[in-house]
Amino acid sequence: MTIGFILNGEDVVVRTEADTRLVDILRDNFGLLGAKTGCLIGKCGACTIIFNGEVAPSCQIPAFRIRGSEVITIEGFSQTDEFEDIAAGFSRSGLETCLFCRNGKVLAAEALLEQKAQPSREEILLGFSGIKCRCTDPDSLVSAVQAVAEIRQKRLYGRTA
Numbered sequence: 049m050t051i052g053f054i055l056n057g058e059d060v061v062v063r064t065e066a067d068t069r070l071v072d073i074l075r076d077n078f079g080l081l082g083a084k085t086g087c088l089i090g091k092c093g094a095c096t097i098i099f100n101g102e103v104a105p106s107c108q109i110p111a112f113r114i115r116g117s118e119v120i121t122i123e124g125f126s127q128t129d130e131f132e133d134i135a136a137g138f139s140r141s142g143l144e145t146c147l148f149c150r151n152g153k154v155l156a157a158e159a160l161l162e163q164k165a166q167p168s169r170e171e172i173l174l175g176f177s178g179i180k181c182r183c184t185d186p187d188s189l190v191s192a193v194q195a196v197a198e199i200r201q202k203r204l205y206g207r208t209a
């Protein structure tokens with residue numbers, strides 16, 4: 049089938065099977081390798097993207113669902129000011145990321161801060177519960193997201209709350 053959708057702000061068309069996973073389409077048809085194939089059952093976060101404005105595991109989205117949708121991958125998101133906030137906050141707090149989890153951690157942070165400018169510890173841990181990483185302790189995660197929140201408040205309003 050032929051499917052049109054918006055990918056990182058551009059209209060694109062792909063020819064594929066109806067049940068092909070979006071993560072495979074991104075990697076194989078568009079060469080976007082930021083979303084990784086990990087567990088393929090929606091549990092690890094390696095394949096995270098933004099789908100119609102919501103953070104979602106692209107391994108769980110079959111091709112037939114993407115017609116007319118808007119997909120943002122880490123490659124597209126990394127061109128934004130919001131990404132810069134997250135990169136700066138992660139770096140300032142020394143949060144560990146690797147090629148496997150970075151995509152998911154960045155987009156999970158964005159999803160969280162979109163909903164709440166200053167999420168609580170519990171909200172942060174819940175927001176990251178779909179990102180599998182045994183190398184990061186909960187305190188580091190919370191400090192990193194709080195650092196991002198502070199940097200964002202400063203960029204948007206010239207102050208921290």
Ligand code: FES
Pocket residue numbers: 084085086087088089090091092093094095096105106107108
């Ligand atoms: S590969 Fe999609 S959530 Fe693990």
Ligand code: FES
Pocket residue numbers: 144145146147148149150180181182183184
């Ligand atoms: S730092 Fe990447 S999986 Fe833990």
